Amino acid sequence: EAGVTQFPSHSVIEKGQTVTLRCDPISGHDNLYWYRRVMGKEIKFLLHFVKESKQDESGMPNNRFLAERTGGTYSTLKVQPAELEDSGVYFCASSQGVAGTGDEQYFGPGTRLTVT
Amino acid sequence: GQNIDQPTEMTATEGAIVQINCTYQTSGFNGLFWYQQHAGEAPTFLSYNVLDGLEEKGRFSSFLSRSKGYSYLLLKELQMKDSASYLCAVILRWRAGNMLTFGGGTRLMVKP
Numbered sequence: 237e238a239g240v241t242q243f244p245s246h247s248v249i250e251k252g253q254t255v256t257l258r259c260d261p262i263s264g265h266d267n268l269y270w271y272r273r274v275m276g277k278e279i280k281f282l283l284h285f286v287k288e289s290k291q292d293e294s295g296m297p298n299n300r301f302l303a304e305r306t307g308g309t310y311s312t313l314k315v316q317p318a319e320l321e322d323s324g325v326y327f328c329a330s331s332q333g334v335a336g337t338g339d340e341q342y343f344g345p346g347t348r349l350t351v352t
Numbered sequence: 353g354q355n356i357d358q359p360t361e362m363t364a365t366e367g368a369i370v371q372i373n374c375t376y377q378t379s380g381f382n383g384l385f386w387y388q389q390h391a392g393e394a395p396t397f398l399s400y401n402v403l404d405g406l407e408e409k410g411r412f413s414s415f416l417s418r419s420k421g422y423s424y425l426l427l428k429e430l431q432m433k434d435s436a437s438y439l440c441a442v443i444l445r446w447r448a449g450n451m452l453t454f455g456g457g458t459r460l461m462v463k464p
Contacts, residue, residue, distance in 0.1 A: 240394065269451060278356075279395075279439065279454040291449045327395070331450065339450050343387070343394040 238262070240344035242328050248350045254316040257347045261310070261330030268311050269331075269341060270303060274324035282326075285311060297322075318351045325349070354378045356455035358440050363461045364430055372425045372458045374440030382445040385452060386414050386425045389437045398425065398438075427460075435462045 241260045249255050261268045270282040282301070283293035287308035296303070300319070305311040315322055325348050329341040355377040364370040376384070383402040387395035399407055401416035401423060413426040427434055437459045441452040 267450070271452075271454075278456045279441075279452075281451040281453065284449045284451050286449075292451065295451075340385075340397045340400065341450070341452065343396070345392070345394045 240328055240330055240342050242326075242344040242347050244347060245345065246348045246350075248352065249318055250352055251320055252317045254314065255318055255349060257313045257315075257326050257349070259311045259313070259328030259344060261328070262342055265330035265332050265342075266308070267331040267333070267339075267341075268305060269329040270311070270313055271327040271329065272324050273327065273346075274321070279327065282313075315349075318349075320351050323349055323351045354442075354444065354453050356440060356442055356453060358438075358455040358458045360456065361459045361461070363463060364427075366430055366432060366462055366464050368430050369426065369428050370430060370460065372427070372438050372440075372460065374423045374425070374455055376421045376423075376440075376442050376455075378421075378442055378444055378453065380445030381418060381421075382443040382450075384414075384416055384423050385439075385441045385443075386412075386423075387439040387441065389439060389457070391436075395439055430462050432462050432464070435460060 243258045268285040273279045281295040284291045285305045302314045325346040327346045328344045331341045358374045386398040389395040399414035411428045416423045437457040439457045440455040
């Protein structure tokens with residue numbers, strides 16, 4: 237069974253440009269999470285989908301970030317326009333159910349975004 | 353605010369035992385995870401504790417004390433491949449959806 241995949245693995249863009257990150261969760265996982273790690277900091281939660289619905293987007297930094305999960309399968313995270321402080325590694329994770337206890341999240345390898 | 357602390361770096365010798373500590377001060381608690389992350393790779397699940405006590409899984413064990421806001425990950429019979437970052441993450445009870453709140457991670461270097 238394939239794990240969580242993310243595309244691209246690396247992206248280098250200029251300030252002001254647009255970038256779209258993609259995450260394919262494990263098949264059958266209703267829950268999809270986006271996290272981000274900026275240089276020298278801890279991994280931080282961005283948002284959570286249950287199927288196609290946004291359950292919690294309290295971690296999104298600002299309205300330059302837009303996440304979608306049409307059809308409840310893969311998800312995209314668009315940054316428009318990108319700023320220097322958006323550089324970091326963007327992780328996607330998926331899990332089977334919000335059981336409340338021990339619902340393991342499976343992480344993708346991340347997309348390293350560099351804004352110059 | 354939420355505070356999860358773990359040492360930044362640790363060094364240990366192949367074959368030895370190492371304990372990585374994690375302390376947390378959070379608004380609510382609904383479980384603690386440990387993940388392992390090799391450089392450039394996805395974090396992978398190691399353990400989950402929600403009740404006090406020790407959970408053992410092969411060479412790895414994880415302990416939790418909720419009253420003390422404390423957990424540790426114990427790695428026995430260290431191997432070179434155990435060199436990685438170890439991430440402590442908490443689920444906060446007051447937030448639905450099981451999103452993880454992470455500490456900064458501990459980079460473990462295993463030397464021959």
